[in-house]
Amino acid sequence: MAYVILGLLHLWPQSLYDLVKNFEAGVSLFYSASSGSIKRALDGLLERGAIEADDGDGPRSRKVYRVTAVGRREFHEWMTGPLAGPDAEAAALPRLYFLGLLAEPERGPVLAGILARIDADLARLTDLATQIEGVDVPDELRDVFVFQQATLDYGITSYRHSLEWFRDLAQRHADGSAQR
Template sequence: MSLRIALLGTLAHHGPATGYELAKRFDTSINLAWQAKHGQIYPELARMVKSGAVTVENAGDGRGRKVYTVTDAGRREITEWVNGDDLYRGVRNESALRGFLVTLLPPREAAAVMRAEEARHAAKLAEVEHLKEEVEARTAPDDPFGRYALELGLRNATMMRDWAAETAKDLENKAEKEDRR
């Protein structure tokens, strides 16, 4: 369902696009909210044509490009979904799982694992900051599309990095205490 809404939303905001273009948009700011590969996108577009949420048009070029456009029914679907309370699909977070399991290791090793985790999140944060600059350079300053999600991506990466750092610190303290014994 959510993939469908993500595709409709992108079409509603940026205008008609091909499946290929939609796939590439999942590499930009919307990446922080949703993603999909073309192997999932093409079948979904076909389903949406059938159900009337979008229309197709053959671009008529040799490549067989197909341009998709949202219909009013499609726009209604977006509004309904946004107003719904679809939330919390099961959380599945490898970092949190690592935070869980790390206590099975001796504190020194555990701390090293969390320092590595911190580094990964710091790198992710830099990535999001870069993406933000890119988006800001490309879009009008008063166009908030993607801004809110970008802000969330930034906060999330920061939060994860700090959590990993503090967890590492805590484990390092524990290791030291153990040494003194």
């Protein structure tokens, strides 16, 4: 979550209220967070010097957060680094959302990293499907197995679609037609 907040703060300085509204308005498409979890992430970012805060002016005097040089460096390293975590989609979509914040030459390698991660995860699922072919399932577990296999099939289909979609985007980016 910290990197998503850093990405949002790259756009403009924001209060906690603004950040919550921005999560609701767009980020929630790929990442959900409560105001309490956003506040805890802000506190952690403040502690390590990735952001700074100023008391705002006006009757509500909301604290306004902005990215520091440390935060810009952390965000850049995260955007251009390997995709971590067990879920490729959860790792890829925040980077896709903020890809326009990177310099043009850095975007292709990020897309290539996303493609490599999706391809590796698809290979893992495909291998699993191959391993369970012809497994002798006891009659009392056959119904359970059918739906577990359907879940695996869904995952494979989803990863194939993601791979195709990201390949198309990477190609459009390489051709210069990804920009609107």
